[in-house]
Amino acid sequence: AQTVTQSQPEMSVQEAETVTLSCTYDTSESDYYLFWYKQPPSRQMILVIRQEAYKQQNATENRFSVNFQKAAKSFSLKISDSQLGDAAMYFCAWHSYGKLTFGQGTILTVHP
């Protein structure tokens, strides 16, 4: 069974600083996608960034970037220049054949 593990229940960062959220996954498949979703207090799920497993280049979206290590099955999210609006629950997710498998989530607090 595919599993996604986020080992950091909570993280905090100072505004304008950089923070990295960790994620590991376990799968025997070779073709899949990985995502980071943000869930603010409104509970709306917002896609932050995605990575195709066949691409070696790490995905980047403005202040958000990933460090994808396929052999190690690791997929961390780096948030640069953190802003107060980044405070939320962050979920790592793995996608294959239609369904998403989510990690347990990491609560990110941003201090002014």
Added chain:
Amino acid sequence: NAGVMQNPRHLVRRRGQEARLRCSPMKGHSHVYWYRQLPEEGLKFMVYLQKENIIDESGMPKERFSAEFPKEGPSILRIQQVVRGDSAAYFCASSPGGQGVYNEQFFGPGTRLTVL
């Protein structure tokens, strides 16, 4: 272009009653997914439907839960004889395509079910 719509946003039921959760996918999307989020946990996949077909129901509890996506109208997640453990947020997502090829899933705002 309206996003994925779910109603009601909040639903309160007493133990033993039935809960019906509705999901209208984005325009042009023919695939719907239901996820459940228990308090303090991540989302768990329940079921994946295409119009008039259940593609994958591996995450659905064997009893009391059912889902449908008719040719016309919204997708319905139905929970019969609710128990306190069913209290959760239920999210619907839709995509234009389906399995095998990646299609981004767009999420609705969720329905928070509270069972008294």
